[in-house]
Amino acid sequence: MADMVDRSGADRNDTDRQGETIAGIIVAAGSGSRAGLGTPKQYAPYGRTTVLGHAVAMLRKAISGPILIVIPPGDEDAARGAIGDSGAISFVFGGATRQGSVRAGLEALAALPSPPTSVLIHDAARPDLPGCVAERLIAALRERSGAIPVLPVVDSMVEASGSIMGAPARREELRRVQTPQAFRFGDILAAHRAWEGPPSAGDDAQVLRKAGHEVALVDGDARLAKLTFKEDFAMPPSPVPAFRTGSGYDVHRLEPGDHLWLCGVRIEHDRTLAGHSDADVALHALTDAILGAVAIGDIGDHFPPSDPQWKGAASHIFLTHAVRLAEENGYRLANCDLTIICEAPKVGPHRMAMRERLAELLAVDISVISVKATTTERLGFTGRGEGIAAQAQVLLMKAA
Structure with a gap:
C-alpha cells in the first residue's frame, strides 16, 4: 500500500477550519x-x-x-x-x-x-x-x-x-x-x-x-x-448557453454587368458579382455567421455550388434557411453587424434600404441591424476593384 501523503496546497478551495485537518x-x-x-x-x-x-x-x-x-x-x-x-x-x-x-x-x-x-x-x-x-x-x-x-x-x-x-x-x-x-x-x-x-x-x-x-x-x-x-x-448535458456568437466572411469577383445584389437589395452598377447564385456577398457572409453560431456547418454544406438547383438562386433563401435552423436549435437573433468592403458601388445611399431588407428577412427590428462599408485604400483585390468582400458578426440569444 502507498504511504499516506499530506497534499495541502494554496491553489485548492480550502474549506478546512483554521488549525484542523x-x-x-x-x-x-x-x-x-x-x-x-x-x-x-x-x-x-x-x-x-x-x-x-x-x-x-x-x-x-x-x-x-x-x-x-x-x-x-x-x-x-x-x-x-x-x-x-x-x-x-x-x-x-x-x-x-x-x-x-x-x-x-x-x-x-x-x-x-x-x-x-x-x-x-x-x-x-x-x-x-x-x-x-x-x-x-x-x-x-x-x-x-x-x-x-x-x-x-x-x-x-x-x-x-x-x-x-x-x-x-x-x-x-x-x-x-x-x-x-x-x-x-x-x-x-x-x-x-x-x-x-x-x-x-x-x-x-x-x-x-x-x-x-x-x-x-x-x-x-x-x-x-x-x-x-x-x-x-451518461453525464447530463451541459446547460444551453444563453448567448452564442458567429462570424462569417465571403468574397465574390466582379465582372461586367448592369447590376449587383447586396443585402438583398438590387443596386444598378456597371459591374456584377460572379457566383453560382445571385452572388450577394453580404447575405452569404451573414448566412455563414448564423450557421456558425449554432455550429451547423457553412453555406456550402447546405447549398453546394455543385448542385444545379441553386444556380442563380436568390441569396435570401440561404439566409432564411439559416434563421430557421437557428430557431430549431433554440436561438433567435439578438443583433448583427455587417461590413461591406469595396471601392464601388457606394454603399451609403443604399444603407437604410439594406437594413430594412435585412430586418424583414431576419424578422427582427431594424434597430438591431448594423450595415457598414469601408474601403482598403485601393490596396488588394477590393482596392483594385476586382471583387467585393463582406464580413458579418451575429449574436444569437436563447429563445424564451
Whole structure:
C-alpha cells in the first residue's frame, strides 16, 4: 500500500477550519455489478474521466487534507488507471461489507503520524460533489459530531408488506440520505470500534448515532444522485448557453454587368458579382455567421455550388434557411453587424434600404441591424476593384 501523503496546497478551495485537518475517504470497494457495464462501476467512463476519477477530483476541490480510497484487494493498478495523474493518493483494501471497508479506511488514517481532526466519508458512486454541500457539512461539525446531506421526500410514502400496500408513512418525517457524510474523526473512529450490531449498519451516520452522538442534517443536492444502473452513467448535458456568437466572411469577383445584389437589395452598377447564385456577398457572409453560431456547418454544406438547383438562386433563401435552423436549435437573433468592403458601388445611399431588407428577412427590428462599408485604400483585390468582400458578426440569444 502507498504511504499516506499530506497534499495541502494554496491553489485548492480550502474549506478546512483554521488549525484542523479534514481528510477524505472514498469507498470504492464494491463490485458494482448491478450497473451491467462489464466492469466495476467505479472504473467506468464518466465524462472525460471515470466515476472514481471524477469523485476524487471533486473531493479534492472541497478539502486539502489526505484522500484515501478503499478498493477491492488487488485493484490498485485498476484504481490508479481510473484516477490518472491525480497526485498523492493512498489505497486501502476493503472488507466484506461497506462498514468493514470504512473501518479499514479509518484505521489507516488513525495510523498516520498526525491523524485528521475531521473526515468526509464518500461513496465513489456519487461522483459529482458540489462544493457548497461540503461547506455545509464541515460548518455543521462546529456544533455536532456528525453531519449528513439529505433531500426531502416529495412522493407519497406507504409501508409495504411484500406486494401489498400497508399503512401510510409520513413523508414529512423522512429524508433521502446522501454522501459524503462528515464526522469528527475521533468520534467516528471510536463509534466504529465500539460497534456491536449487525455487520452492516446502513451508513456511518447510524454507527455514530448508535454510539450516542447527534447527527446534523444539512441540505444535499440533486447532483449527488447515486449511479446504480447503466442509464445513470451518461453525464447530463451541459446547460444551453444563453448567448452564442458567429462570424462569417465571403468574397465574390466582379465582372461586367448592369447590376449587383447586396443585402438583398438590387443596386444598378456597371459591374456584377460572379457566383453560382445571385452572388450577394453580404447575405452569404451573414448566412455563414448564423450557421456558425449554432455550429451547423457553412453555406456550402447546405447549398453546394455543385448542385444545379441553386444556380442563380436568390441569396435570401440561404439566409432564411439559416434563421430557421437557428430557431430549431433554440436561438433567435439578438443583433448583427455587417461590413461591406469595396471601392464601388457606394454603399451609403443604399444603407437604410439594406437594413430594412435585412430586418424583414431576419424578422427582427431594424434597430438591431448594423450595415457598414469601408474601403482598403485601393490596396488588394477590393482596392483594385476586382471583387467585393463582406464580413458579418451575429449574436444569437436563447429563445424564451
